Amino acid sequence: MNALYLTIPIALSIAFGAFYVFFKSYRTGQYEDIEGPKYRMLFDEDRPKGGQ
Numbered sequence: 001m002n003a004l005y006l007t008i009p010i011a012l013s014i015a016f017g018a019f020y021v022f023f024k025s026y027r028t029g030q031y032e033d034i035e036g037p038k039y040r041m042l043f044d045e046d047r048p049k050g051g052q
Helices: 002-027 036-042
Strands: none
Touching: none
């Protein structure tokens, strides 16, 4: 029973930490373009070296 007093706060803090990281990444826009990265991987273009 004493283990519950320790594990429940640890589990809640991990859950709140995960929610915090998720909402922070959601607000920064990491999930706005979920289709683009898979197409960019297929159409890898060679960019010219030297800036232009």
